[in-house]
Amino acid sequence: MIDTITSFLASDIRTATPLLIAGLGILFSSRAGIVNVGTEGFMLVGALAGVVGSWLTNSSLLGSLFAMGVTVLLAAIFAFFVVYLRADQTVVGVAINTFALGATTTLNRILFGMNTSPPLINVFDVVPIPGLSKIPIIGDALFSQPLLTYLAFLSVPIAWFVMYKTHIGLKVRAVGENPRACDTLGISVTKVRTGAILFSGALAGLGGVFISMGQLSFFTEDMVSGRGYMVLAAVVFGRNNPVGVMLATLIFGAGDALMYQIQAAMSGVPYQFSMMLPYLITLIAVCAFKSKTRPPAATGIPYVKE
């Protein structure tokens, strides 16, 4: 029983990690008034780019940096359409997702072939923290994780600090609430929004990297399978603040973790039902939320300078 709890916790934290990493990025773009449906595509591209980078350089760190570079480029395209051409954010996001599906599937087949076994790459190793990882029950779950997981959770207070206590955070929030007033005060709405989108792209890419290199050690087609939308849901459900996003991703991660547990332990439950779990939990969470806090006022509205 205790073993089950430990492994469930460990797996929850690990499945929450990519959602949290991407979520902290999307949080900033969401606060700046951007609905980033393209998160799914950013994560998918990140997942493949990480594997390719790690395969080329033999280093998971360089692979991650490469992936973030690629997704920042993709985010720049998103920003160009959304901020400069003032195109509909949802539609551009859908286009990014379609592109990501096509590009990653094509490249994966060209680089690694269809039926061959995946290439051996450097992935994120588990780094147990001396001492802490020996604590019963939670030690193995909380303190025996890849480095990136610790970083993700440690980033939550940092994100909170940046969002609420710094000039940058204030600008981001203001641009999402009242772009016109910001413009009058000499804050460039375009720059702040572009910056937030690029930042969210980098983190969403890193989240994708964690899926292919932290949870698994290879890329499969369409492997993000809806997690990008779960990230969007986590930001909404987490009431647009970092701590909320963290809790939301832990809840959504629990769906994934439960899925693995059920598949491993209860052979009587058809796997299709356990597969539904993460999506059902997200669906219920989005409904249970019933906006007590409202999203930023300028959400989804392109800013036209007068």
Added chain:
Amino acid sequence: MRSKLKPEKIFQLYFPIVAILAALLLTAIVISVMGFNFVEAIQALFVGAFGSLGAIGETLNKATPVILTGLSYAIAQKCGIINLGAEGQLYMGALAATIVGTNLNGTPSVIHITITLIAGFLGGALYGIIVGLLKNLFDASELITTIMLNYIAMAFCGWCISFPLKDTEATSNFPQSRAVLESVQLPRLISGTRLHAGIILAVLAIVFYYVFLKYTKKGFEMRTIGLSRSVAQNAGMRLSTTSLLAIFIAGGFAGLGGAIELLGVQFRLINAFSLNFGFDGIAVALLGNSNALGIGLSGILFGALRSGSNRMQMITKLPVAVIYMIQSFIILFVIGRSMFDFRKLRVYKRFAKRKMLQGEKT
């Protein structure tokens, strides 16, 4: 009656055509960089899509489901709902059609086909209405609920064909349903091709879409809500019921698409039954500017991409998935159309200004 081609009508075609050309150009660059021969690829694509009567039939067959999912996205969008859930609705429609189509042995063909199609429509429509209910009751964003429902529908259909609907006599190890009875299979239109009657149903759906939005009260209300919720509210329209009707019909279109694909092409429900038809529909609706005729034409274009891409993969080894890239470029160039607006070019502005000044003089 002679209709006069107005310049504005021709101008409507300018952006879609420029978007398609720009998308093809960009694709050419991308696949050339990947080391493929673009000319060979596009040739194979074209021959595969239009090279023979059989190929054209295949193109129209592939166009049918995406026209319907395109209508699905379009009608919801007219009412201000972003329906990303056509994929799931299509699966539920196909599931309902599978249940009706594999049973009721002995029913006359026409009746059986009709009720199976209705079942497909209802399967998708009822699944679609969940999205509307969650939005009305819990204020849940359809961007998220539709996607989650897609995955749930796919898993549910996967379970159905593995257990209650599983074809136990099948030799294949892959889970699949029984084949629908011969009496419900859609008739072939031209012998020697696989073209089935589905395309006629797609055209009827387009006509319904046009007439419903343009000439009915509910259609007018939907368009009003889509343009301005506050205006609609002030005019005394019931927002929630009309929105529910919109997503009901939207889901129905997608479900009908699934049913037609089942009765015309695949005959069995399988995993990966839909080749991304739900998302292709979004591109179809956007390229067609949610206009009835536009959706039909862009549906045929995307059908051609689909049917041609198989030949392309055979000849050039370029994976079929490349067409998703073409699609995404088309969406981007349609939605970012302002970058092709020559009226914004300095040369054109100068020209227009001179014309205006001349006009003032005379």
